[in-house]
Ligand SMILES: NC(=O)C1=CN([C@@H]2O[C@H](COP(=O)(O)OP(=O)(O)OC[C@H]3O[C@@H](n4cnc5c(N)ncnc54)[C@H](O)[C@@H]3O)[C@@H](O)[C@H]2O)C=CC1
């Protein structure tokens with residue numbers, strides 16, 4: 001079996017070569033590559049599988065993406081040619097939820113809504129609205145719930161499937177202090193997400209709010225967003241995803257408190273989980289055992305902290321969050337690099353990736369940090385955020 005895999009997929013060579021002949025490709029070159037002899041195409045979201053590519057995949061039986069989103073796949077064209085299709089649902093949900101927490105804490109401090117010396121009970125005064133309550137949105141909700149925030153959820157497909165009107169109250173979302181978008185790009189059907197935040201919706205937002213988009217760029221009308229930010233006071237803006245990537249509307253960047261090149265899900269664990277989910281799926285398709293485990297490949301990483309707060313402080317919380325993932329660094333790098341040249345695609349590819357950048361610092365998840373806590377309440381909160389916790393007796 002000839003397996004073609006994206007060169008930005010950690011440990012792909014190691015796992016796919018146990019199932020056949022494994023060859024890596026650079027997504028930017030795919031239009032010029034001969035793919036007629038490929039049996040299994042293993043991609044990330046940067047490879048658009050449109051009808052032209054499907055036509056060229058004459059021998060291919062399996063197409064899989066190591067990502068949660070799959071709007072880069074033409075499912076109809078793939079179905080017509082009877083290819084098995086798979087996406088790595090949930091592979092990077094923890095990473096995106098850590099991104100959201102790191103970014104929102106940074107924004108709350110920068111806008112003086114909380115102070116380092118506050119106890120985290122100050123977060124109980126804040127409401128968080130989450131649009132798209134799947135694998136990512138649920139984890140974001142879990143984190144802010146653990147911190148005591150009031151949570152509002154919006155997910156019409158789930159509202160319908162679960163007969164739960166509480167999941168269908170869009171106006172409650174627009175009133176929240178913090179609005180987090182984790183919806184996929186859906187262009188058709190009863191509840192499309194494309195431009196769900198159009199000029200009309202955006203104009204209803206207030207400058208005191210925080211607006212974060214880590215779903216898909218097209219959920220917000222970026223031209224309308226820019227027009228509003230240029231003409232009136234608007235919410236504190238955190239953008240990881242942009243309309244029309246990689247050719248984004250760069251004029252938006254100066255209006256963001258945090259701007260990043262679609263890397264919310266790019267922890268090493270998030271990307272590696274994607275590779276291993278594809279490996280397990282492909283092995284099952286071809287009737288071979290998947291004997292390799294992700295834990296055999298992830299570099300061991302362990303950091304230890306002690307937290308002696310009786311009531312967890314904002315300072316301790318942010319120290320722990322940023323010890324693993326300091327989003328201000330990502331923002332700084334993106335803003336600096338984009339000011340010099342439009343290099344969105346290159347920045348994404350090299351992001352925290354020693355294979356493509358000699359200076360890259362690998363990004364890990366909260367689970368690499370073990371916190372010893374003196375308070376049971378603190379231990380429960382930090383455990384719910386994803387840290388490994390032990391109790392100081
Ligand atoms: N920035 C990044 O690096 C990443 C972005 N993503 C994006 O986030 C999306 C969500 O990821 P997951 O939670 O893993 O996917 P998921 O499929 O588990 O959840 C998506 C949820 O959105 C809901 N939804 C669909 N239409 C909606 C609408 N009109 N309004 C509100 N909600 C709606 C679905 O019912 C579902 O519950 C992905 O499709 C992808 O586009 C995912 C991972 C990383």
Ligand SMILES: O=C(O)C(=O)[C@H](O)COP(=O)(O)O
Pocket residue numbers: 008044045046066067068069070092262263264265266
């Ligand atoms: O999983 C998704 O959906 C994402 O948006 C991924 O984080 C995208 O990562 P790349 O495939 O573009 O590396």
